[in-house]
Amino acid sequence: MKALALGLTLLVASAAVAEEGKWRPLFNGKNLEGWTPKIRYHEAGDNYGDTFRVENGVLKVGYDAEKYPEFNETFGHLFFDEPFSNYRLRVEYRFVGDQCKGGPGWAFRNSGIMIHGESPETMGKDQDFPASIEVQLLGGNGTAKRSTANLCTPGTNVVMKGNLFMPHCTSSSSDTFHGDQWVTCEVEVHGNGVIKHFVNGELVLEYEKSQLDARDAHAKSLAKDGDLMLSGGTISLQSESHPCEFRKVEIMELEE
Secondary structure, three states: HHHHHHHHHHHHHHHHHHHOOOEEOOOOOOOOOOEEEEEEOOOOOOOOOOEEEOOOOOOOOOOOOOOOOOOOOOOOEEEEEOOEEEEEEEEEEEOOOOOOOOOOOHHHOOEEEEEOOHHHHHOOOOOOOOOEEEEEOOOOOOOOOOOOEEOOOEEEEEEOOOEEEEOOEEEEOOOOOOOOOOOOEEEEEOOOEEEEEEEEEEEEEEEEEEEOOOHHHHHHHOEOOOOOOOOOOOEEEOOOOOOOEEEEEEEEEOOO
């Protein structure tokens, strides 16, 4: 009877979580409506070289040779126009094809989801990455181990295991995903509280108290009344020199 009661309790708890909110697509499968590109060396809103495009219901990041004979560190980000604070974000992504000529070695099969970010309008024309928390998406090279849903911190820091954590990138505990397979990454965000990374439903990384890095002049300038703590911001998808695709980008807003 105790086992049955426990099972019913878990079932009710699971149902409560499922009903907490509804998934809402941020990408409509047709066009880039609701999104704003910001590509380095270009003004916000200029989708240089059609870097971000929609084909056959898939949001693609691509580099046409005419516009990108060399990558030249032309990093790009595609911002959703609405900021968020407490939510679950889910994307299905994969890497395809060959890296753009001149792309940095570390950017091979590399993209990311930027959360708690600044707006594209506050970025400088020559700025490479928005001040944000990056959920780094990586693909394998066919042989070596390489985790995905890692943490990177352009212009930011986090608290991990009770301590201010300042390294730029931290690996998750995820598996390696070689080839062109689709991978599901989910991020659970609770304002300035806990943030969790999941890969194919498995928890792979956790931290809290996202904050602007006072050592970074631009990031520090974004602090309101000197408050470095981040409790919300923009969501954006990266262009880092390797073609990739997103077939789903959806959000479920949560109570605090």
